[in-house]
Amino acid sequence: MTTQTPAVRLRGITKSFGSNLVVEPLDLEIGRNEFFSILGPSGCGKTTLMRMITGFETPTGGSVELDGKTVDRVSTRERDLNMLFQSYALFPHLSVYENVAFELRVRKTAKAELDTRVREALALVRMEEFAARKPAELSGGQRQRVALARAVVGRPAVVLLDEPLGALDQKLRKEMQFELKRLQREVGITFIYVTHDQEEALTMSDRIAVMSRGRVLQVASPIEIYDAPTSRFVAGFIGSCNLIDAVVESGRVVVPGLGAVPATLPDGTADGARVVVAVRPERMTLSDQPIEGGFAGVIAERVFLGDEWTYHVKAGETELTVRVPSGETSTALAGLPEGGRVWAAWPAAAGRVLPADETASPLIGSPA
Structure with missing residues (x-):
């Protein structure tokens, strides 16, 4: 039986800023179509780890592989991934439709295909009827949905999400947790979710990596993490x-x-x-x-x-x-x-x- 190549593989990856070691050497594999969370307190190194996967940070040692190919010398733009942040980063002067279509227009996607893919992405996040609105006319949850549609419309192999629900109120955060998991299952894209919120990680993840002080202490399913922790910290x-x-x-x-x-x-x-x-x-x-x-x-x-x-x-x-x-x-x-x-x-x-x-x-x- 052939073993499927993981969506992301980290080999001995590490990161230092001067004499400060913020990510200790680690090996990690993230499967295709997996909802994988990197969980830990502020300052534990989880965002730095994510930034090395995206190419925003260069590892001090080790290598990053996407779909079996080493991408250490590949720019962020050329990596088959997209990102979603807490700030949404929507263009205020563009409509919902044009915000989602922006990446496809940059790629010079044919008009008919662009329209089909944008409308499919808006349907996935249940925002079709808001296509003509501007971001200022939307609620926080609606803006988050638009940002999600924009992140998946290009059909990347991996989407990285850095504390994307942090700006929402508690009730909306809970609703969006289930929406994110539903969306990930429907589009079949690997999600790498960075958070300090344990409930988010337990609710949505297939597997969780728990980090502390630059180390990954345990990688396991939510049930294993909860029922069978391997350290006092976890x-x-x-x-x-x-x-x-x-x-x-x-x-x-x-x-x-x-x-x-x-x-x-x-x-x-x-x-x-x-x-x-x-x-x-x-x-x-x-x-x-x-x-x-x-x-x-x-x-x-x-x-x-x-x-x-x-x-x-x-x-x-x-x-x-x-x-x-x-x-x-x-x-x-x-x-x-x-x-x-x-x-x-x-x-x-x-x-x-x-x-x-x-x-x-x-x-x-x-x-x-």
């Missing part, structure tokens, strides 16, 4: 997570003040190793009655969020966050005041043991 950055400092003693994971806690210890982990137990709040159980294998504590704070209660529990010197769906909250538990006594527990399978160092490599036996 566990804490993706969603809410209890990160409990512990030490390995006689093959058990021991938390000072609590004792041995439920966790699956990777094979080969040495006694005395400092670790962290990562437990998602929704995987925990909370009760006003003792739970076998549970830990006694007091409610430091509780917050009602409609569909769930979030409890902050102090167990010894350890602080835990527990989420309980509103429909599953017992009358006795719901009636407890702050300072009320409770018991928290979780199954061993929910306690993921990770290195204590924030960005250290996975422990022996942990999945990559």
Whole structure:
């Protein structure tokens, strides 16, 4: 069976500005028709990585391949890709139609083909009826749709999107997340999405690369990233997570003040190793009655969020966050005041043991 050439392949790519190493050497492959997100906090190197793919930045080392061809000496204009930014960058004096048609006119595309492709692109983003309007006559979400149509009308192999939803309000951002994924599936183009928003990445991506301090710490599907993080940073950055400092003693994971806690210890982990137990709040159980294998504590704070209660529990010197769906909250538990006594527990399978160092490599036996 022939292995398909990836849309983008990075080989040992790295970037320094003077003595400042902003992207450490990394290898990465992004498949054809894949929605791939590069996720990380501000300053982690994700935008620099994107700019090296586009050609706006020259790598200090390594190489960039598009469709199996090295493009290190190829200009941005000659690379088979397009870009979408948060600012939209629409021409204010041109109509929606002409904004989308601009690239095709530069390429001297035949009139009939240009018209067909522009109208197809506007239909994809559901903006056909706004073709004659100017950008100033559109809402923020509508302008974003026009920018999307312009990015895909030339049918590039890759579209790179740098924080494209950052200027939209929360409700519109959620709507546009689903629109982006729908559009990507319909046009069959590789999307590389750069964001610091974990919800965006989890909602839309086929795979996610999580970055911190110039390093790619994990590349996996959204479910794997959430359920099986390989470092303390990834566990804490993706969603809410209890990160409990512990030490390995006689093959058990021991938390000072609590004792041995439920966790699956990777094979080969040495006694005395400092670790962290990562437990998602929704995987925990909370009760006003003792739970076998549970830990006694007091409610430091509780917050009602409609569909769930979030409890902050102090167990010894350890602080835990527990989420309980509103429909599953017992009358006795719901009636407890702050300072009320409770018991928290979780199954061993929910306690993921990770290195204590924030960005250290996975422990022996942990999945990559």
